[in-house]
Amino acid sequence: MSWIENRFEEGLIITSLDAAMNWGRKSSLWPMTFGLACCAIEMMAFGGSRFDVDRFGAGAFRATPRQADLMIVAGTVTYKMASRVRRLYHQMPDPKYVIAMGACTVGGGPYFKYGYHVVKGVDMVVPVDVYVPGCPPRPEALLEALMRLQDKISAQTIARPATRRAAAAAPAPEPAAGPIASPAPAV
16 A cells, blocks of 8 residues: 555546656657568658657657667568567567557468468567558558557556455455355266
8 A cells, every 4th residue: 555545535636647647658659660561661751751750759769679668560470570579579668559550460461361470460479559450551540540549548547446446445245154065076
């Protein structure tokens, strides 16, 4: 139990702290420079001056996962590359977010049906927050995905869910009287 719990009215401090933390998180997303195939060219255009991703706070592409909190997986993920994608994901600090960009990343693309080497979606390797369909998706679609991710970050809270607080405050139910039925032994 922390020192601040149960000192103020419910929602007084947490709401403003949530708003401040979420604003900071959504306004300073640092994507990792990470492209696997042709979708990476569209991701490079997304980072260029024409689309001006800096206005969303995500223009500082980082070359190391330890400084990035957004992984944009752009391109075909093969089984050989999947372990490296997972390793890079685990090296990122929390909170970390993933955008799956392109048909090959989202579901294996045309290579999954005829190839044995393609993972059917990067969500089998790392958890994905936002999916961007298309082959290749336009930079505008990636901007839309970034805005959807910012909306998702804005909705996060650092407070415990109300169901757990209510369950912790409620007394434990009394066990029913009578013998406990045990399963029949296997024959």
